[in-house]
Amino acid sequence: MFKTLICTVGTSFIHGNLPRLMNSDEPLDTSLMQLIKAFRANNLIELSHAMLNISPESRILGAEVNTIEILLGMEHSKEDFINQIFFLTSDTEEGIFSATLLKEYYSARSRRDQSLSALHTDIRVVKDLQDKDPMLFKKSGLLNLVRAISQCIHESGGPQNVIIDATGGYKAQIAIAVMFGQALGIDVMYKHEKFTAIIDFPPMPIALDFSLFDRFSDLFLLCYYEPALTLNIAELTSYFETKNRISAYSDLTTNKDYTRMKLFFEHEYSITEHLFALNHAGLIYIEAALQSNSSSHPALTLPKQLQESERKKPKLREDHYPKGFQQYVTRIWEKEKWISTVISLPYDKQRGINFRGFFLHEINGEKLLIGYYRDNDNFGARFRILTGSKTNNYHLRASLIHLNKNINNY
Numbered sequence: 001m002f003k004t005l006i007c008t009v010g011t012s013f014i015h016g017n018l019p020r021l022m023n024s025d026e027p028l029d030t031s032l033m034q035l036i037k038a039f040r041a042n043n044l045i046e047l048s049h050a051m052l053n054i055s056p057e058s059r060i061l062g063a064e065v066n067t068i069e070i071l072l073g074m075e076h077s078k079e080d081f082i083n084q085i086f087f088l089t090s091d092t093e094e095g096i097f098s099a100t101l102l103k104e105y106y107s108a109r110s111r112r113d114q115s116l117s118a119l120h121t122d123i124r125v126v127k128d129l130q131d132k133d134p135m136l137f138k139k140s141g142l143l144n145l146v147r148a149i150s151q152c153i154h155e156s157g158g159p160q161n162v163i164i165d166a167t168g169g170y171k172a173q174i175a176i177a178v179m180f181g182q183a184l185g186i187d188v189m190y191k192h193e194k195f196t197a198i199i200d201f202p203p204m205p206i207a208l209d210f211s212l213f214d215r216f217s218d219l220f221l222l223c224y225y226e227p228a229l230t231l232n233i234a235e236l237t238s239y240f241e242t243k244n245r246i247s248a249y250s251d252l253t254t255n256k257d258y259t260r261m262k263l264f265f266e267h268e269y270s271i272t273e274h275l276f277a278l279n280h281a282g283l284i285y286i287e288a289a290l291q292s293n294s295s296s297h298p299a300l301t302l303p304k305q306l307q308e309s310e311r312k313k314p315k316l317r318e319d320h321y322p323k324g325f326q327q328y329v330t331r332i333w334e335k336e337k338w339i340s341t342v343i344s345l346p347y348d349k350q351r352g353i354n355f356r357g358f359f360l361h362e363i364n365g366e367k368l369l370i371g372y373y374r375d376n377d378n379f380g381a382r383f384r385i386l387t388g389s390k391t392n393n394y395h396l397r398a399s400l401i402h403l404n405k406n407i408n409n410y
Helices: 012-022 030-040 044-051 063-077 093-112 134-155 171-184 211-215 217-225 233-237 256-264 280-290 325-335 393-405
Strands: 002-008 081-089 120-125 162-165 187-190 199-201 265-269 274-278 339-345 356-363 366-374 380-387
Touching (some): 093 120, 134 162, 134 280, 162 171, 211 280, 211 356, 211 393, 217 393, 274 280, 325 366, 380 393
Parallel strands (some): 162 187
Antiparallel strands (some): 339 380
């Protein structure tokens, strides 16, 4: 089985190991002298070639190379093969140089070593992951790191095909990597430069509670697809199914939904209002909900398609509906063959800041798949989607994700 290694990159090789080597009083052999010469000349290609003459197990080459070498051997012993490495680097000149050096080094290794002939490498620069501006690092850099890891996982075919090596880079990257590993069931590895062995963080036998995602999937997915989005109190709480609107922050802090949700949102108070934006923990939570495929969270699949005899065309009550509502509901039913029928529901208030969306609402233990619609005059309506009798909670979550993602196609 082929595996992808996602490797965070640090700068200890060029900022620590090589300067120490240059200032060493001990006699150096030819290979180390070539390494120093290339480094002094700031010649990346020559430096990568000089690295080839030194054992990849040597501490001189840095913890990233040491860790990758151990992982290559470990996976090969299990008859798995790492055929792709993504180097995730900071948005700094030194970070990009280090990642490019590693890419050149392993490209040369793949040409030289038959066992690595199928190895491909790529670099992903994580925007705003830098140490000049701490707030930018926190607000944007860590979010972009999560998105970069997520993209690599998507390109690799899913979490089951991935290993994360969190050896290099900022300490916060290790925390993000471990959170990702626990949430998506991915092995995370780490090696300190003075250790001879790697430390692994295997996924724990725990399961995330996705009931919050199910209830607020329209909110979570809105923030997921619009990463720069910020919401004020009125906008955030418009997704809460409360009798009365929440406008004061003191009321928000005592709301049960918010006390569960606040872990996933960054809160900031400006001069005039409270603002909320999805944070890195929220993004990881969404990614876990979107990619459930562990033993505790089976792969998400849509409900089984129904026979035409099992389906009934939506027949809405003779009410005054928003413009285009009946056509919208009918298009959904016609396109999604797993839907048995659609029925209208009483409409008491607007939900969310979008004109359309879907969420789960639980009544007496039964989870209902609810959609809402508003026209350009802000006149709204709600409806319930019914599926086949063998629909389970994972089918419902898959339906939510599918419908919210494809709103503009109906």
